[in-house]
Amino acid sequence: MDPLHIPTGTLCALIGPPGSGKSTFASRYPASWRVCLDEYRLAATDNMTDQSATPVAAQIQNLLLDARLSRGLTVLVDSTNVFPHVRAGLLARARYWQRPTTAVLFDIPLATVEAQNASRDRVVPLHIVREHHQLLPTPDQLRAEGFAAVHLVSDLNATAHPITLRCPAHTRHRP
Ligand SMILES: Nc1ncnc2c1ncn2[C@@H]1O[C@H](COP(=O)(O)OP(=O)(O)OP(=O)(O)O)[C@@H](O)[C@H]1O
Ligand SMILES: [Mg+2]
Numbered sequence: 001m002d003p004l005h006i007p008t009g010t011l012c013a014l015i016g017p018p019g020s021g022k023s024t025f026a027s028r029y030p031a032s033w034r035v036c037l038d039e040y041r042l043a044a045t046d047n048m049t050d051q052s053a054t055p056v057a058a059q060i061q062n063l064l065l066d067a068r069l070s071r072g073l074t075v076l077v078d079s080t081n082v083f084p085h086v087r088a089g090l091l092a093r094a095r096y097w098q099r100p101t102t103a104v105l106f107d108i109p110l111a112t113v114e115a116q117n118a119s120r121d122r123v124v125p126l127h128i129v130r131e132h133h134q135l136l137p138t139p140d141q142l143r144a145e146g147f148a149a150v151h152l153v154s155d156l157n158a159t160a161h162p163i164t165l166r167c168p169a170h171t172r173h174r175p
Contacts, residue, residue, distance in 0.1 A: 006074055007074075010074050011101050012103075013077045013090050015082060015105050016080065017106070019120070023036070035065060040053070070097055087137075087145055091146045091147070103147040103149070105139060105152050105153065107136065117129050
């Protein structure tokens with residue numbers, strides 16, 4: 001089910017701190033739609049947190065973004081995307097290929113993010129979670145940056161179709 005009705009060919013940036021639920025949300029969509037720096041760092045170094053592999057991971061991500069956007073295929077960017085310069089790079093690629101853009105802002109309370117982070121296999125250090133949470137942009141900021149549509153996860157959770165998982169735990173995506 002697509003709670004956002006993402007138009008075909010959209011670059012959709014998920015924006016949220018580690019543990020906020022981005023990959024869980026992305027697992028609702030076809031796996032081929034997803035690009036994820038963590039996975040390319042893992043492929044390059046056997047360690048998804050090895051920041052020395054971020055440049056190569058970004059190159060792989062950019063190749064896939066261009067491959068999909070040029071064909072009018074939807075892309076979900078499943079990384080924290082909390083830094084404005086990172087979002088600017090994504091927006092520039094979408095603009096180049098003249099594709100629509102959507103931001104999904106994981107405006108989840110810090111306490112919930114910390115609890116979700118603590119309860120999973122891959123626990124990200126608390127100070128990193130807190131730093132990233134502080135960097136969360138506002139919806140107005142995202143619109144000013146150029147995102148055509150901005151969805152708040154808090155709003156989605158308040159609708160008749162909350163993104164809170166109903167599926168059994170074993171079927172959930174494990175990043
Ligand atoms: N809506 C939700 N309700 C309850 N638990 C959730 C929800 N979304 C995610 N979780 C749980 O929170 C944990 C973190 O989720 P997830 O791995 O999707 O976060 P993430 O934002 O992708 O983190 P990272 O940036 O580190 O990859 C997981 O154990 C997941 O099952
Ligand atoms: Mg993830």
